[in-house]
Amino acid sequence: MTSYLIFTLTIGGIYALLALSLNLVWGSAGMVNLGLAGLFGVGAYASALATGAGAPVLIGWAVAALAGVIAGLIVNFATLKLRDDYLAIVTLGFAEVVRLVALNERWLTKGADGISGIHAPFKAALGPAGFNLAYLALVTAVVIVVWLLLNRLDASPYGRTLKAIREDQELARFAGKPVLRFKFQAFALSAAIAALAGALYAHYQSYVSPDHVQPLLTIYIFLGLTAGGVGRPAGAVFGGYAVVLFIEATRFAAEVVPGLQPVQVAAIREMLIGAALIVLLHIRPQGLLPETHPKAPRS
């Protein structure tokens, strides 16, 4: 039971990082990123390959973040000047292409088998139980650091500019803000965080495969962020953990119904997740921890 709890909390931390990443682009800058799973996969594979070639784990994570930024550049350069619905379509396509490359380029990614035996730092010294606990502490620490940094960013003039762009791009441009540069930087930073989450996951599980690049992962994060509160880093962190609990709860809910095939249980769980997203958008689109608006200074 304890190990199940530790596992759930570690995955919750990784989802919280993804939700923080999504909050930065969607919550702050108003850009939809449906390619989150793709960026997660890019980070996981990049770090797996870098450490597999002999790089230390920290270098592997830096490579992952860099790979995320480059991937962000690729999906962004064509759509940055266009309406936001174009970005939604392109990012969805990007995630699918990452999955296809992971599946087909066997020389690099070992295809559908995935890469196993990814270096788990200090696992030999700590033993499996000690490693899991230490890794939980590490992931939690990364979540806290990223959370604090993004909170700081949110309150800074930079973060306020992003929100101004979200509200009215034309007005922000009129006020002399370089809108495209802001949007690109936000997307690149967000991509780096998502890729880092992927790298953390890869070294935790010692395994990554094309199955980890499923569009469903992106939906989980959208659900979590919507539940937690779009536009507020605290909401993203809360939402990341909450969605993992919800996914685990659907496991038990679906098992209550007797006599179902495994595929039917899986179908019920996915139905609940899709339905939860629609219901949340209807009844509480601002989330449980809504965005706070600083008071305008008195003039």
Next chain:
Amino acid sequence: MSPLSQALINGVMTGALLAVPAIGFSTIFAVLRYPSFAIAAWVTLGAFAGWLANTKAGLPALPTLIVAFLAAGLIGGLTEDRALRRLRPAGALTVAIASIGLNIVIENVIRFVYGNDLRGFDLPLKPDLRFGGIRIGPQQIENFIMALAIMVSIFLFLRFTRFGRAMRAVADNPDLARLKGIDPGRIALAALMLGCGLAGAGGVLIGLDTSIDPLTGFRVLLSVFAAAVLGGLGSIPGAVAGAFALGIAEELALLVAPPTYRTGVGFIAILLMLTFRPRGLLGEKAM
């Protein structure tokens, strides 16, 4: 020469099948202004409705197509309208995200009932026809003709009926259309039913060509998006042009790339088109 002309022929066939759901997607986008990801679910729903009509009731291809159009149009149109209508004031992106949720729900309802197995339509087997080294299946020709017939009927509907003209008026300028006494709610429902119906018919065309399972719609979703973006988002003639262009591009790319990269072609095509001509072949402004 033969592999090239074979690829071109296959591309035109693929493009025709793709054009039908792409017109559906573009109809919804033109009137309601959001990219509906649920279109994937309606493709699958239509494919399964058609499959039931074909294998259980023994209907041949054409009536099967009509059954799929009606089933997807009624169920899809009403469901998407009811489930997402209240979100429309919150903006296109919110509706688009909710449509992803809707897509997951419908896909999994179908998975719950039918499982993940591949299913094929029950069709008489006929040998391929050969024209100087180029092979075409008779079923492919039939599908192609049915797809063309659907495109022509949609064009006539939008061009000459009162309802079709009202729909184009709302797509063009919703405020002006309202001033003229057109009820935007009714037009939105009609556009959804038409769009979902076309998606369903496209599902049968794809199923007749290959086989179906709960992910049939999702697999074709990127190609539908790519066709719509290539032609220009929201433009119906554009969706047709984009679908043919994409179909040919996919088949030509398969001459040099492994077939599993088929959907990757759509992505590259979108990136190139958005970089050099964001409005697409026949579209409006994209900024």
